[in-house]
Amino acid sequence: MESHRQPVIILVRPQMGENIGASARAMLNFGLTEMRLVEPRDGWPNSRAIAMASGAAGQVLDRARVFATLAEAMEGIDFAFATTARGRELSKPVHTPATAMEMARAHPGRCAIIFGPERTGLENDDVARANAIVTVPVNPGFPSLNLAQAVLLMGYEYGRDLLPAEPSPHHGRPEAIQPADRVEIEKLGDHFEERLTQAGFFFPETKAASMRLNLRNMWARLDLTRGDVRILHGMLRQLTRR
Template sequence: MSRPPVIVLVRPQLGENIGKTARAMLNFGLTELRLVAPRDGWPNPSAGPAASGADLVLEKAEVFETLAEAVADCSHVYATTVRKRGISRPVLTPEAAARDIHAEPGRSAILFGRERSGLDIEEVTLARTIITVPINPEFGSLNLAQAVILVAYEWSKGETLASPPSVDLAPPASQEEFEGMYTQLNAMLEASGFYYPPDRVPTTRRTLRSLLTKAEWTSQELRTVRGVLSALDGAKLRRSK
């Protein structure tokens, strides 16, 4: 069984971006972060606030002097880049790479480059596979945390993570309940003179019924609508006295 991939940031420049990366990772169940020669050293006081509670990832983060050392224990290394590097490597989308990571035994590492310029050619050559996100060719600019979250999300789809709590939906209203509401509304419209001219009445009624049946009403919703109609009808009667 494969292990969760390691996220490797190569020469990251800003502590805030390291923190945002940690936040992106933990959202999708990744906790192992490795830093290669961070520009401002490590630990970095700017990382914590940007992590928004993903302290576990920052506390476990490891620092390496070279990229080769950072991936020495990994059997499968993926380099993320949006540029054509002229390097003969398989190129996968994040989705396809995630499938491979789940299928491969051993440890995988995913490399992300500097905020300003990404990975250089020498760093990409350490990888066996390139991951490229399909984006607008006229504006290929993802920030570091965005790139991490796209890859982490695709990996997480093969895991069992917490789902949003399910909400019990109210059962749909019966046809009898719907007809009661429609009949009440129809009577009010007739009394108000809405149906005019006479030759258009059948078409107007069909259109109104079609409009109202598009909604999947619940019993509570129909009771609310009928209450509104009754209130409007009552107000009209009071004004006419």
Template sequence: MSEIDLSPAVILCEPQMGENIGAAARAMANFGLSDLRLVSPRDGWPNEKAEANAAKAQHIIAKTRVFERLEDAVADLSFVYATTARDRDVTKAVRGPVQASRHIRELEGQGARVGLLFGRERWGLNNDEIALADEILTLPVVPEYASLNIAQAVLVVAYEWRKAGFEDPDAAIPFAMSERSPLATKDDVIHMFEHLERLLDERHFFHPPEKRPTMVRNLRAIFQRQQLTAQEVRTLRGIFSTLEKRAPKVEE
């Protein structure tokens, strides 16, 4: 029996544009969400524009579920966050994306399914829809520009949810420093310095001669700040060798 996916469901209430649905699906895929639910999409479903804008998130589009009523879309969920930046008459607890994401992870640990409810492009969620949610999730936007595109809002919330799943938020970065070529040894770096300095000596770069020690120290300091990898040192020495072969020598 396959393991139940407890990642949050994303519910778009009466979305108007297929492009936004597709972009939201792509944002979900970026950060590991896959359960997309639509409540009465204006242009019906399936939607060619949604598919075109989903990029590599076709697997999400393919299994998207459509509901006529919001009540049916949230029926199997244990906890729902309504995303809104506006003041409402409904009194509910309000959390920011970081705190809400940690709370969602706690609920997932208890085996609960959570939903993230997003409103229409033009005017968001109404009070009756917010009343079906347990809490409000709002983003720390500038008040004068509080309205976000649906896909943008989904992206921010999905990002915070994924980050909350790691003790070190940067641990999820796929191309970490550990995957780079190892740092060069001091011996490799020193030989690179000597190679470059020999080439510069041949071209009479260090002038006047009495300033050579200071110029060498400054030159070495430039490279030392870069924390060069072994591959980078090999590349630089290859460049030096090419210049050594091609550059004409300055006549005495």
């Protein structure tokens, strides 16, 4: 994501360093790097925030700027969203995270997403400084979101059309996920046929040929990796060792 187009994440009067650090991690998950803090309760820098950021997300905290007021933290911001379940008595448009972040991606200027303190959320004076409200459609019986969860949700909605559309299809060692070739499949079939013959599986003799044919057909149908083939060979050796 281009840094000049990224929305700025503004945390207003955050109370716990751990939540600031977790928010930094959530931001970096979706390529967001600019954090602004307004009156963090426990001061700044905060060792608990650094510990929670854990590694790479520390760069977000290193670049974080601290402001005395939200008005000052809005420097250079052209459009701001206030995240709150309240404040609807103010005359402002209300959006879901998805529609709000669609607007942020399309906006020609710099956008900000404003989050309130963990215990109380944003006050009306804070919300009044935003252009629009973002409200998450959650269970009305339990509408509370952790600060970092809220940041993660907004980051995901912002990045969903900018980051890869699908996750990597494979994890693990490359040699374990490579497709098994026909020779490897053939040798696996030979190994099973040999052991099953020793165990008397192909019985009665009049059906043995069709049973062997069905097994060969089954191996050919399976989408096995080289790792799968090694595991199946190992399982068979272990089962027949005695």
